[in-house]
Amino acid sequence: MAMNSYIVALLIFFVNLSLSEGADEGLGASFIFGDSLVDAGNNNYLPTLSKANMPPNGIDFAANGGNPTGRYTNGRTIGDIVGEEMGVPNYAVPFLAPNSTGKAILYGVNYASGGGGILNQTGRIFVNRLSMDIQIDYYNITRKQFDKLLGPSKAKDYIMKKSIFSITVGANDFLNNYLLPVLSIGTRISQSPDAFVDLLISTLRGQLTRLYKLDARKFVIGNVGPIGCIPYQKTINQLTENQCVELANKLALQYNGRLKDLLAELNDNLPGATFVHANVYDLVLEVITNYAKYGFVSASKACCGNGGQFQGIIPCGPTSSMCSDRSKYVFWDPYHPSEAANLIIAKQLLDGATKYISPMNLRQLRDL
Numbered sequence: 001m002a003m004n005s006y007i008v009a010l011l012i013f014f015v016n017l018s019l020s021e022g023a024d025e026g027l028g029a030s031f032i033f034g035d036s037l038v039d040a041g042n043n044n045y046l047p048t049l050s051k052a053n054m055p056p057n058g059i060d061f062a063a064n065g066g067n068p069t070g071r072y073t074n075g076r077t078i079g080d081i082v083g084e085e086m087g088v089p090n091y092a093v094p095f096l097a098p099n100s101t102g103k104a105i106l107y108g109v110n111y112a113s114g115g116g117g118i119l120n121q122t123g124r125i126f127v128n129r130l131s132m133d134i135q136i137d138y139y140n141i142t143r144k145q146f147d148k149l150l151g152p153s154k155a156k157d158y159i160m161k162k163s164i165f166s167i168t169v170g171a172n173d174f175l176n177n178y179l180l181p182v183l184s185i186g187t188r189i190s191q192s193p194d195a196f197v198d199l200l201i202s203t204l205r206g207q208l209t210r211l212y213k214l215d216a217r218k219f220v221i222g223n224v225g226p227i228g229c230i231p232y233q234k235t236i237n238q239l240t241e242n243q244c245v246e247l248a249n250k251l252a253l254q255y256n257g258r259l260k261d262l263l264a265e266l267n268d269n270l271p272g273a274t275f276v277h278a279n280v281y282d283l284v285l286e287v288i289t290n291y292a293k294y295g296f297v298s299a300s301k302a303c304c305g306n307g308g309q310f311q312g313i314i315p316c317g318p319t320s321s322m323c324s325d326r327s328k329y330v331f332w333d334p335y336h337p338s339e340a341a342n343l344i345i346a347k348q349l350l351d352g353a354t355k356y357i358s359p360m361n362l363r364q365l366r367d368l
Contacts, residue, residue, distance in 0.1 A: 028162025038077050056304055113135065228244040
């Protein structure tokens with residue numbers, strides 16, 4: 001009897017082992033590009049005014065014991081949650097972090113940077129940040145490291161067939177460039193919204209094509225959210241609770257319409273590539289509009305911040321006032337969603353219908 005149970009245990013062990021090896025085989029790296037919505041700590045290593053490596057940021061980030069990591073939220077970012085749900089055993093490591101070497105990069109690398117945008121001049125108010133061009137330069141370095149780690153043919157396979165490239169960018173090109181009174185008054189006089197959006201789309205087309213040439217094949221691209229509804233914009237424009245800044249949202253929608261066309265064009269023109277469109281605008285607007293349905297008490301006030309009606313002027317830091325229940329606020333700070341909101345967004349990207357994620361969701365993209 002003991003012998004039988006021993007054999008059964010042994011069989012279970014080998015079945016589990018082969019399953020876990022198989023699962024491991026099915027997962028590649030998660031490469032994350034973008035701005036502060038998905039920055040996991042790159043800006044900690046830059047001399048920049050855009051930083052989140054001070055409390056109470058990260059207060060609910062269990063993997064670091066509730067201490068700040070440089071994530072611009074109270075807990076996990078959308079990128080973190082998606083990676084976890086897809087079965088990636090570790091969070092994608094920030095490229096600029098000292099531990100982003102050796103086998104750690106096989107799970108993925110995060111290049112995102114608070115203040116970064118599609119255009120190189122975006123975010124210069126923060127002095128330093130990584131624009132998309134620089135982020136892709138850094139990925140090029142990683143790409144060569146993969147060849148060394150796995151050998152050229154296995155590396156190519158791993159990246160083309162198993163890895164996902166997610167890009168969350170564009171909001172700063174409006175918030176900290178085109179719409180910024182201090183820096184952009186000249187730009188706005190000399191450049192119509194149409195011309196500015198044209199420039200963003202043509203620049204992004206070049207960037208995505210460059211990633212394709214560096215073996216990226218599975219892409220998910222987020223559009224720009226309803227930036228006119230963030231506490232910062234509501235506060236500086238002295239709006240009421242249910243109002244959003246029309247110009248900011250109109251610009252986002254204009255860019256989003258063109259982005260959708262761009263992704264359709266790239267799907268047609270780049271053989272073997274799949275560009276998935278994440279409709280972040282409608283998804284976030286749905287949560288803001290029907291916040292009570294999702295269990296929130298506020299979709300206009302920052303949980304952590306100071307200044308004005310919506311705590312929307314001064315970013316979250318050690319001297320900020322903080323709400324008592326962080327899970328009840330859509331916004332963590334004047335700009336960024338809370339972990340509770342990120343969970344709702346991530347769930348739709350992973351398993352949602354084509355209204356929010358098309359032509360397929362992220363689980364389907366992974367299994368492609």
